[in-house]
Amino acid sequence: MTTPTILIPAHDEAFVIERTLNHMRIGMLPGEFRIVVIANACEDDTAAIARQVAPEAMVIETPRASKTHALNIGRLAAPPGAPIIFLDADLEVTAEALRALVAPLLRGAALATCGSMNVLTDASSPIVRDYYRGWRLNPYFGRGKFGGLFALSDKGAARVFPLPDVIADDEFIRRSFSLAETAFVPECVFTARAPTRLSNVISVRQRSLRGAQAIAQMGYPSPEKGSVRAMVRQVLKRPSEAYPFAIFAAVTAWTRLLLALEGGRPPVRWERDLTSRAGG
Numbered sequence: 001m002t003t004p005t006i007l008i009p010a011h012d013e014a015f016v017i018e019r020t021l022n023h024m025r026i027g028m029l030p031g032e033f034r035i036v037v038i039a040n041a042c043e044d045d046t047a048a049i050a051r052q053v054a055p056e057a058m059v060i061e062t063p064r065a066s067k068t069h070a071l072n073i074g075r076l077a078a079p080p081g082a083p084i085i086f087l088d089a090d091l092e093v094t095a096e097a098l099r100a101l102v103a104p105l106l107r108g109a110a111l112a113t114c115g116s117m118n119v120l121t122d123a124s125s126p127i128v129r130d131y132y133r134g135w136r137l138n139p140y141f142g143r144g145k146f147g148g149l150f151a152l153s154d155k156g157a158a159r160v161f162p163l164p165d166v167i168a169d170d171e172f173i174r175r176s177f178s179l180a181e182t183a184f185v186p187e188c189v190f191t192a193r194a195p196t197r198l199s200n201v202i203s204v205r206q207r208s209l210r211g212a213q214a215i216a217q218m219g220y221p222s223p224e225k226g227s228v229r230a231m232v233r234q235v236l237k238r239p240s241e242a243y244p245f246a247i248f249a250a251v252t253a254w255t256r257l258l259l260a261l262e263g264g265r266p267p268v269r270w271e272r273d274l275t276s277r278a279g280g
Contacts (some may be wrong), residue, residue, distance in 0.1 A: 002082035004102050004151075005034040009070035010089040014044040017089055021054045024087070028095035033085075034058070036074045046089075068163040075161050085151045086170070090276065093149055093190035100187035101151045111181040112154035112173070115188025123219055123276075124194045127226035127247060128201055134248025137241060139230045144184035146174040148192060156181075163219075168211025176221035182247030193276035198251070200275050205255045213259070 010017055012195040016039070024035075035057035041064060050059045060073055071086070078084055083105040086096060097115060104110045119136075121129040147170040154158070160176050163169055176184075195201050216222065228249075235245045240274070 004033065004083040004085060004098075004244075005036060005074075005078035006085040006098070007074040007078070008035070008037045008087050008089050009040060009067045009074070010020065010037055010042065010050070011040050011048050011065055011067070011070075012042050012044050012046060013089040014042075014049055015044045016055045017046050019224040020089055020091060021050060021057070021177045024095065024098070025054065026094050026096075030056075032095065034078065036060065036077050037069035038062065038074045039090075040067070040070040054267055055173065066165065068169050071169065072162045075157065076239040082155050083151050083153055084157050085180055086149065086173075088148045091148050091190050091192055093188070096160065097188040097190060100185050101149075101244050104183040104185065105151060105153040105156075108153075109154050110183035111159070112146070112150060112177045113133045113146040113152075113183045113185050113188075114146040115185050115190055116141075117148060118189055118191045119194050120191060124196050125198065126195055127198050130244045130247045131198065131201055131243065131251055133244035134231075134246070137231045137234050137248070138227055139234075139246055140224055140227060143179070143182075144186070146170065146182065149188075149190045150174075166211060166214060166218075167207060168215050171212050171215050172206075172218075175215060175222065179223060186249055196275040202251060202255055202258070205251065206258055209255055210259055210262075226250050 008020070035054055037047070037050040037054075037057055037059045039050070039061045041062070047061050050057060058077055060077065062073055065215050067155060075084065077231065079148075083102045087093065101115055103114050119132050121132055122133075150170070150173070152173070156177065162267050164172065166172050173227050195204065199249065212222065231245060235241050
């Protein structure tokens with residue numbers, strides 16, 4: 001059996017790459033996974049830290065700042081015939097969870113798999129914590145979180161590679177597969193750290209929604225229909241969730257307004273949250 005490959009695109013992730021690699025290697029057997037870190041346009045020590053922490057990993061450096069370009073390079077370094085795992089450089093997941101993630105692919109039961117994301121909000125402001133409580137009301141999460149961490153079979157990877165130059169790469173890949181082709185693996189739980197401030201949440205959501213709109217314009221509509229109505233029904237059943245839902249709805253509305261004010265102009269920067277990365 002060919003070894004599954006873990007692709008980790010990393011742009012200036014010196015604060016978190018050690019944490020991610022160390023956590024991922026807990027319980028990992030020698031040679032069980034092929035680890036490929038693609039340091040793209042890094043101006044810090046991301047590549048050096050990755051080589052030091054995980055000497056068994058392949059670390060590739062490219063001067064081009066592009067996540068999709070980095071993933072395309074990493075794909076070329078992956079042996080054919082085996083699953084590919086996509087892992088963002090700031091997430092925490094164990095080898096046991098990764099094992100569970102690829103199991104349906106190895107059985108031929110799916111073309112794509114995703115797990116369940118746990119969002120840590122301990123360091124976040126109260127309003128950010130409330131936002132994520134509202135965010136979790138989305139029925140989409142009943143089928144897992146296809147983003148940040150997911151896996152494709154070799155056949156699935158052939159469908160999407162080479163990736164186009166988009167900012168919502170996870171969303172492009174997710175919408176490339178039907179629900180019947182995608183398996184939710186609840187045993188695969190991974191952790192993301194929430195932004196500390198609401199302004200950072202809005203910035204990240206702005207980039208995410210902008211990317212989703214671009215994917216839809218490419219002819220890949222969202223499979224979610226009526227999610228807001230479903231969230232409202234949950235709130236009616238659990239009135240205690242009304243305030244978090246109101247925060248979530250307000251942030252979403254404000255983000256969409258900001259996008260409308262852009263008027264189709266390209267963004268001046270790639271919005272990402274640095275507060276959750278500070279200090280590793």
